[in-house]
Amino acid sequence: MSGARLSALATLRGQIERIETAEIVHQHDRVALGHNEVDAVLKGGLARAAIHEVFCEGRQGTTATGFVMGLAGRVSAQRPLLWVRQDFSELEAGALSMSGLKELGLDPRRVVMVRAADVESALRTSADALACDALGAVVLELWGETRQFDLVASRKLTLAAQGSGVTGLLLRMAAQPLPSTAETRWMLRAAHSPPGAVWSAWGTPRFDAELLRNRHGPCGRWIMEWNCDECQFSEPKAYSQPVAAAPAHRPDPAVLAGERRRAG
Numbered sequence: 001m002s003g004a005r006l007s008a009l010a011t012l013r014g015q016i017e018r019i020e021t022a023e024i025v026h027q028h029d030r031v032a033l034g035h036n037e038v039d040a041v042l043k044g045g046l047a048r049a050a051i052h053e054v055f056c057e058g059r060q061g062t063t064a065t066g067f068v069m070g071l072a073g074r075v076s077a078q079r080p081l082l083w084v085r086q087d088f089s090e091l092e093a094g095a096l097s098m099s100g101l102k103e104l105g106l107d108p109r110r111v112v113m114v115r116a117a118d119v120e121s122a123l124r125t126s127a128d129a130l131a132c133d134a135l136g137a138v139v140l141e142l143w144g145e146t147r148q149f150d151l152v153a154s155r156k157l158t159l160a161a162q163g164s165g166v167t168g169l170l171l172r173m174a175a176q177p178l179p180s181t182a183e184t185r186w187m188l189r190a191a192h193s194p195p196g197a198v199w200s201a202w203g204t205p206r207f208d209a210e211l212l213r214n215r216h217g218p219c220g221r222w223i224m225e226w227n228c229d230e231c232q233f234s235e236p237k238a239y240s241q242p243v244a245a246a247p248a249h250r251p252d253p254a255v256l257a258g259e260r261r262r263a264g
Contacts, residue, residue, distance in 0.1 A: 029165070031075050034232030035224050038209075041217050042184070048075055050183035051158050051168040055212075057189075058174035061093045064188040066104065067207050068139055068171050070226050070233060073106045075167040076136025082129045084114045084122050089143040093173065104205070105228040110136075119148040123157075130160035130168050141171040154180035177212065185213035191223050194237065204228070206236060 030045035039045050046052065052071065056064035072081050083096065098108035114129075116122035119142060126140040140157075142149060158181040161168045170182070177185055187210040193203030205228070210221040224233045 031077070032232075033071070033074055033224075034227070034230070034234050035222060036235065037220070038211075038222055038224065038233070041211065041214065041220055043216055046071060046075055046167075047183050047216075048167045049162050049165045051154065051161055051170060051181060053170045053172060053177070053180065053182040053185040053213075055172045055175060055177055055185065055187050058092070060189055061173045063190040063207060064171060064173065065093070065096070065141075066100075066205055066226070067186070067188050067209065067224075068169050069101060069104055069106060070231075071169055072137045072139055073104070073231050074233075075169075076110070078110070079136030080110050080112060080134065081137050081139065082112050082114060082135055083139045083141070084116055084126050084129070085141045086116055086119065086122055086143055089141050089173070090115070092143050103228065104226065105231040119146045123148060123153055126168065127156050127160050130157060130166050131164050133164040133166060135166050137167045137169060139169045139171060141173070142175070144174050145176065149178075151179050151181070154182065158182075182213065183215050184211060186210065187212055191236075194225075 029048045030043065031048060032039045032045040033042075054064050054068050054071075085096075096113065098111070101108040101111060114125055116125055122140060122142065126138055129135060129138045138161075157168050157170075160166075189208040189210075191206035191208040193206050205226040207224045207226070208221070209224045211219045213219065223236045225236045226232075227234055
């Protein structure tokens, strides 16, 4: 075997050893999302110091963005959050709304936005950010299929996250899942919100979240409701529907039935 191959093999073995060691160190460092069934499947919650992928169709971009914001709010633990976006993402999906963050119960002052000109710049920025243990989470948003994000690029992000303890969240819009080192992989769709109060323009955010990959447990699909006040997910609540009042000009059926029984 040539010297170059031996060196490459030694490097690969070292990377695998670092990944396995980091998994042992951080395997119990999880944060509960609030949804009991999801937390049980995830062995207590979403793993920190790992990479998690969230996929969606292009028309579901707003839904997936809201879901990622919720995950980031849970794992960042009041520390700064760095959000890296391609310029193309903003052209397709529009700018992120800081007032929207506030509506979800998250503090927009903790969010630092970075716009990258291309995929290479976005990946390089995200890897550097994940190596900074002063951050709580790093979100990398990529639009469409891209050959630059392959298994090697995914492994680099995973190693950086495991080395610093920072959680990485990859938001992939209009893209198909490919092999990666991600801890979990989700597919997001919009779910119907429950009826809100009369003064409210919309109901509580609800997500149709499908867990496609879970490295340490089973997968599944759930409706996850986001509680904006408590900043956590939960099972969907049962909301009672209003019952239409009986028309005033018609007699009550129960009264009529009683009268028939007495007459009989």
